[in-house]
Amino acid sequence: MNRKKLVIILICIFAALLAGAAGIYFVLNPSAPVLIDGYTPETKIICIDAGHGGSDPGAVNGERQEKDDNLTLALLVAGELEALGYTPLLTRSDDSYLTLGDRCEIANEQNAAYFVSLHRNSASESAKGVEVWISSKKTAAERKLAQKIMDALTEVGVQSERGVKAGTQASTESDYSVNKNTKMPSCIIELGFITNGEDNRLLDENMEEYASAIARAIAEVME
Ligand SMILES: [Zn+2]
Numbered sequence: 001m002n003r004k005k006l007v008i009i010l011i012c013i014f015a016a017l018l019a020g021a022a023g024i025y026f027v028l029n030p031s032a033p034v035l036i037d038g039y040t041p042e043t044k045i046i047c048i049d050a051g052h053g054g055s056d057p058g059a060v061n062g063e064r065q066e067k068d069d070n071l072t073l074a075l076l077v078a079g080e081l082e083a084l085g086y087t088p089l090l091t092r093s094d095d096s097y098l099t100l101g102d103r104c105e106i107a108n109e110q111n112a113a114y115f116v117s118l119h120r121n122s123a124s125e126s127a128k129g130v131e132v133w134i135s136s137k138k139t140a141a142e143r144k145l146a147q148k149i150m151d152a153l154t155e156v157g158v159q160s161e162r163g164v165k166a167g168t169q170a171s172t173e174s175d176y177s178v179n180k181n182t183k184m185p186s187c188i189i190e191l192g193f194i195t196n197g198e199d200n201r202l203l204d205e206n207m208e209e210y211a212s213a214i215a216r217a218i219a220e221v222m223e
Helices: 003-028 066-083 100-109 140-156 177-181 197-222
Strands: 045-050 087-090 114-121 130-134 161-166 186-193
Touching: 045 066, 045 100, 066 087, 066 114, 066 197, 100 114, 100 177, 114 140, 114 197, 130 140, 140 161, 140 186, 140 197, 177 186, 186 197
Parallel strands: 045 087, 045 114, 114 186, 130 161
Antiparallel strands: 130 186
16 A cells, blocks of 8 residues: 555545534534534614513622623613614513523524623622623634624723623633523623622713713624
């Protein structure tokens, strides 16, 4: 056997092993998110998810509750999206409680093009800034969405740009529920720390600018 033949045989064996491994992976993980690098949305529906609500206040700082900040911002983002010609789909438009599963179901059933969840962070008083979370598996389309949003928010002005992060705080292999269980590209925006006075001041003073920045960033990835 000459050297060329041997190389071809080795390549064939490698390709067969790879195909087998991929097959086993999808059989064992039927709900594993699909890689959506060349993602083309089929609808103009954008799901905006105001985190927490009802009996779940989210993070709290004195009288201030995360669920209220999330809702105020979500309503503003929805208005901005509508003005740009998109169809906003709110998981909640009042102070009601929804499970994480409910939120994903709303987006999946309506075949939303993107899912953007709004939250506020919480930690010690010194922690500050904005971060955006994407899943560990749905790659390019999500990274683009999240980075556009991060850049747009930074342009408005943030204390610290904490960046786009994949996975969860605990592990880059695991995912937050709404990122894991939505079919479309999704991200979670942590718009500053509710535990940081300056982050709260920035949010209060720039609420409309932040909402408009988020909507414009989403519109840009939809183009
Ligand atoms: Zn939250």
